[in-house]
Amino acid sequence: MTKRDCYEVLGVGRDAGEAELKKAFRKLARELHPDVNNHDPQAEEKFKECAEAYEILSDPARRQVYDRHGHDGLKRGGQAPNYDGFGSISDLFETFFGGGGFGGGMGARGGGDVQATVEITLEQAAAGTPVDVRYEVVDRCERCHGNGAEPGTPIKTCHRCNGNGVLQAVSRTPFGQIARTVSCDVCGGDGKVAEKRCTRCDGRGREVLTHAVSVDIPAGIAEGQRIRLTGRGHAGDAGGPQGDLFVHVAIAPHERFIRDGNDLVTVLDVPAPMAALGTKLEVPTLDGPEDIHIRPGTQPGEAYELRGRGMPHLRRPGRRGDLRVIANVIIPRQLTDEQKRLMQQLAETMTDSNTKSEESMFAKLKRVLQG
Numbered sequence: 001m002t003k004r005d006c007y008e009v010l011g012v013g014r015d016a017g018e019a020e021l022k023k024a025f026r027k028l029a030r031e032l033h034p035d036v037n038n039h040d041p042q043a044e045e046k047f048k049e050c051a052e053a054y055e056i057l058s059d060p061a062r063r064q065v066y067d068r069h070g071h072d073g074l075k076r077g078g079q080a081p082n083y084d085g086f087g088s089i090s091d092l093f094e095t096f097f098g099g100g101g102f103g104g105g106m107g108a109r110g111g112g113d114v115q116a117t118v119e120i121t122l123e124q125a126a127a128g129t130p131v132d133v134r135y136e137v138v139d140r141c142e143r144c145h146g147n148g149a150e151p152g153t154p155i156k157t158c159h160r161c162n163g164n165g166v167l168q169a170v171s172r173t174p175f176g177q178i179a180r181t182v183s184c185d186v187c188g189g190d191g192k193v194a195e196k197r198c199t200r201c202d203g204r205g206r207e208v209l210t211h212a213v214s215v216d217i218p219a220g221i222a223e224g225q226r227i228r229l230t231g232r233g234h235a236g237d238a239g240g241p242q243g244d245l246f247v248h249v250a251i252a253p254h255e256r257f258i259r260d261g262n263d264l265v266t267v268l269d270v271p272a273p274m275a276a277l278g279t280k281l282e283v284p285t286l287d288g289p290e291d292i293h294i295r296p297g298t299q300p301g302e303a304y305e306l307r308g309r310g311m312p313h314l315r316r317p318g319r320r321g322d323l324r325v326i327a328n329v330i331i332p333r334q335l336t337d338e339q340k341r342l343m344q345q346l347a348e349t350m351t352d353s354n355t356k357s358e359e360s361m362f363a364k365l366k367r368v369l370q371g
Contacts, residue, residue, distance in 0.1 A: 268281060
C-alpha cells in the first residue's frame with residue numbers, strides 16, 4: 001500500500017522546523033490514546049504512521065533523502081524506519097515520550113483536555129451569565145470505581161510482573177537496540193489484575209460519561225475566547241490528575257448591533273426632512289431605548305456617539321465602550337401631490353450655499369476606502 005506523504009501525516013508545511021515537527025507529532029500521538037480513541041481500531045497503525053513520519057523528518061539526513069526521492073529513496077539507501085520490533089503501541093509511545101506508554105503505568109500521568117462550545121447572545125455577553133455545559137469525558141468507571149474489577153470480586157497480584165507493574169524489554173529501533181523498562185502488558189502497570197473484569201468498562205476502569213457543569217460567563221467576553229475549568233477533563237492514568245475543560249464561547253449575531261472591540265455600532269433611520277431640520281429620535285441600546293438629538297443638516301453616514309453605552313471591559317471592571325450611531329438618511333420614494341408641491345417650492349429656494357457639500361465626492365470615497 002502506498003505510504004502517505006510525511007508532511008501530510010503530521011499536518012505541517014515542507015519548511016517546518018524541529019520545534020514545529022515535535023509539537024505536531026506530540027499532539028497527534030496523544031490524540032491516539034486508546035482511552036480517548038477506543039472507537040478507532042486503526043489507532044495503533046495511525047500512531048506508527050505518524051511516528052515514522054516524525055522519525056524521518058526530524059533526522060536531517062533522512063529528511064534530505066526523503067525530500068528528493070520520497071519513501072523509495074529511503075528504502076534504497078537503507079534508511080527507512082522499522083517499528084516491527086516494538087511489542088505494542090505502548091513500547092513505541094514510550095520510546096518517543098518516556099514513561100509507561102498509553103496503558104496505565106509507570107507513574108501517574110495527567111488526563112487529556114476537553115473542549116466544549118457554548119453560544120450566548122450579545123446581551124448575555126454584556127451582562128455576564130451562568131450557562132450549563134454538557135460534554136463527554138473519559139472518567140473513572142462508576143461501577144467499579146476505577147479498579148477494573150466486577151464489584152464483589154477480588155483483585156490479585158499480576159502473575160506476569162509479580163506485582164511490579166513493569167517488565168524489562170529490548171526493542172529494535174532505527175537507533176539500534178534499546179533496553180528499557182516498560183509497563184506490564186497484562187496489568188497495564190498497576191501490578192494487580194481483576195479476577196473478574198467489570199462488566200461495564202470491561203476491566204479498563206474508565207468509561208465515556210456525559211458531564212454537566214455550570215460555567216460563569218464574565219461580562220465583556222468576546223467571540224472566540226475560552227474559559228478554563230481545571231480538573232474537568234479526561235481522567236488521568238494511575239491516579240494522575242484530570243485534564244482541564246476549555247469552554248469556547250460563541251456569540252450569536254445581533255439584529256441591531258455590530259461589535260467593534262468594546263464599542264457597539266448601530267444604524268438609525270433618519271427621514272430626510274428631519275435630517276435637514278434636526279430632531280430628537282429614539283435609539284436602541286443594550287440598556288434600553290435612549291433619546292438622541294439629530295443635528296440640523298445631518299448627512300448620510302454621519303456618526304453620533306453615546307459614551308459608555310457599549311460593551312463592558314473584560315479586565316477593567318466598571319469601564320464600558322461606546323455606542324456609535326450611524327445616521328441612515330431616508331429619501332422618500334413615494335410622495336403625495338401636496339408633498340411634491342412643497343418639495344418643488346423647497347428646491348426652487350435652494351442655492352449653492354446650502355446644497356454644496358463641505359467634502360468633495362472624491363474625498364469621501366478616498367476616506368471610505370482608506371478606512
